[in-house]
Amino acid sequence: MEKKKTTIILFSGDYDKAMAAYIIANGAAAYDHEVVIFHTFWGLNALRKDENIEVKKTFMEKMLGKMMPRGADKMGLSKMHFAGMGPKMIKDVMKKHNAMTLPQLIDMAQEQDVKLIACTMTMDLLGLRQEELLEKIEYAGVAAYLADAEDGNVNLFI
Amino acid sequence: MEKKKTTIILFSGDYDKAMAAYIIANGAAAYDHEVVIFHTFWGLNALRKDENIEVKKTFMEKMLGKMMPRGADKMGLSKMHFAGMGPKMIKDVMKKHNAMTLPQLIDMAQEQDVKLIACTMTMDLLGLRQEELLEKIEYAGVAAYLADAEDGNVNLFI
Amino acid sequence: MEKKKTTIILFSGDYDKAMAAYIIANGAAAYDHEVVIFHTFWGLNALRKDENIEVKKTFMEKMLGKMMPRGADKMGLSKMHFAGMGPKMIKDVMKKHNAMTLPQLIDMAQEQDVKLIACTMTMDLLGLRQEELLEKIEYAGVAAYLADAEDGNVNLFI
Numbered sequence: 001m002e003k004k005k006t007t008i009i010l011f012s013g014d015y016d017k018a019m020a021a022y023i024i025a026n027g028a029a030a031y032d033h034e035v036v037i038f039h040t041f042w043g044l045n046a047l048r049k050d051e052n053i054e055v056k057k058t059f060m061e062k063m064l065g066k067m068m069p070r071g072a073d074k075m076g077l078s079k080m081h082f083a084g085m086g087p088k089m090i091k092d093v094m095k096k097h098n099a100m101t102l103p104q105l106i107d108m109a110q111e112q113d114v115k116l117i118a119c120t121m122t123m124d125l126l127g128l129r130q131e132e133l134l135e136k137i138e139y140a141g142v143a144a145y146l147a148d149a150e151d152g153n154v155n156l157f158i
Numbered sequence: 159m160e161k162k163k164t165t166i167i168l169f170s171g172d173y174d175k176a177m178a179a180y181i182i183a184n185g186a187a188a189y190d191h192e193v194v195i196f197h198t199f200w201g202l203n204a205l206r207k208d209e210n211i212e213v214k215k216t217f218m219e220k221m222l223g224k225m226m227p228r229g230a231d232k233m234g235l236s237k238m239h240f241a242g243m244g245p246k247m248i249k250d251v252m253k254k255h256n257a258m259t260l261p262q263l264i265d266m267a268q269e270q271d272v273k274l275i276a277c278t279m280t281m282d283l284l285g286l287r288q289e290e291l292l293e294k295i296e297y298a299g300v301a302a303y304l305a306d307a308e309d310g311n312v313n314l315f316i
Numbered sequence: 317m318e319k320k321k322t323t324i325i326l327f328s329g330d331y332d333k334a335m336a337a338y339i340i341a342n343g344a345a346a347y348d349h350e351v352v353i354f355h356t357f358w359g360l361n362a363l364r365k366d367e368n369i370e371v372k373k374t375f376m377e378k379m380l381g382k383m384m385p386r387g388a389d390k391m392g393l394s395k396m397h398f399a400g401m402g403p404k405m406i407k408d409v410m411k412k413h414n415a416m417t418l419p420q421l422i423d424m425a426q427e428q429d430v431k432l433i434a435c436t437m438t439m440d441l442l443g444l445r446q447e448e449l450l451e452k453i454e455y456a457g458v459a460a461y462l463a464d465a466e467d468g469n470v471n472l473f474i
Contacts, residue, residue, distance in 0.1 A: 004308050027300035042395050079200050142343040149470045150320050154307045156315040157472040185458035237358050312465045314473040
């Protein structure tokens with residue numbers, strides 16, 4: 001029997017939306033689905049390393065790089081951001097419940113062989129380089145996404 | 159012939175997005191689809207009763223409970239919120255057009271046997287108790303969602 | 317062999333989300349999918365002509381019409397709006413990379429026979445008239461969307 005397949009486009013750069021994406025992805029992988037997360041636009045920030053990586057950039061690319069959160073842990077909430085108090089509260093609550101943080105969910109996804117793809121077109125636009133992103137990421141464009149999604153059982157845009 | 163199936167993850171706590179979710183759900187039910195709405199994160203607020211229910215909560219859970227809208231009617235807009243003026247305008251326009259409000263759309267969904275599920279993991283995180291949510295809700299986690307969605311014809315994340 | 321099918325509900329009125337929708341749609345059309353974009357709520361603004369069209373409207377409809385962006389080029393960003401600086405930056409970056417603008421992506425979609433549908437129920441609510449929208453748009457409701465989506469291979473809500 002063919003494996004079921006789940007594909008997720010992670011467009012959002014919000015911590016809570018990225019959490020939802022990775023919880024579904026990890027659930028689907030545990031359920032023996034083949035799983036792909038295609039990170040595009042602000043969703044790429046979830047894949048950034050948290051340290052500053054020295055790469056050659058134009059002035060505009062440097063500015064964009066500074067304006068966007070560097071890695072999953074720095075992302076804000078889609079709701080109740082409250083100048084940063086919201087993310088802190090949610091993270092405290094998560095800690096108390098021993099819930100997995102977003103960086104932990106990303107690690108788990110990689111351990112479960114969820115395919116993490118970075119959208120090369122957006123990387124180009126936003127001036128992000130492969131050196132700035134996590135290891136073991138694949139790089140592809142919308143055609144690759146569609147090839148995966150057209151056979152997907154569950155396809156979501158988050 | 160097997161029934162077609164529509165599943166919706168309602169992640170958003172915005173009035174307009176929840177309306178879209180319930181309009182699609184009611185349409186699909188009228189179309190004889192089996193329909194499931196899985197409420198997670200801020201989408202859970204659509205299922206809250208509008209009165210204050212006395213339940214034992216930690217300080218943090220009480221604060222979160224107060225910060226989030228109590229029920230569908232209190233939710234804000236994703237766009238043009240304008241400090242509350244936007245929702246009022248949209249509701250006035252809807253009234254003039256005899257359009258159904260969100261609470262009416264939720265009632266209709268329940269009458270049409272749309273399965274309304276509350277995500278237990280998020281309830282736990284946000285400190286929401288079953289007594290605080292509408293009657294005739296089911297409680298489940300991501301595995302239940304995936305079991306529904308992997309056979310779905312239309313699966314949406316809203 | 318039957319054609320694969322992609323359907324997208326464009327609910328969002330954000331420039332970047334509409335871009336994502338149209339990039340996927342154009343990709344899918346190039347991939348020989350049958351493609352439908354169903355524009356509802358704020359997503360309708362992507363289809364507005366950029367000039368002011370004289371039509372009879374109530375006071376409220378006029379106000380809503382003025383508050384919403386007139387056409388794809390006027391839409392804001394979902395993130396990093398920064399009082400309009402964000403959209404300007406992104407458009408500068410796109411220009412430098414020779415990336416297609418949203419109006420160009422919409423033209424291309426029409427050339428590739430992507431079916432662009434405006435949701436009649438929302439048009440009614442927001443007081444938008446057919447004269448105010450682009451040429452060669454189709455007009456339909458949620459039932460038409462569902463008829464398309466239930467056979468869709470890729471169905472997204474953006």
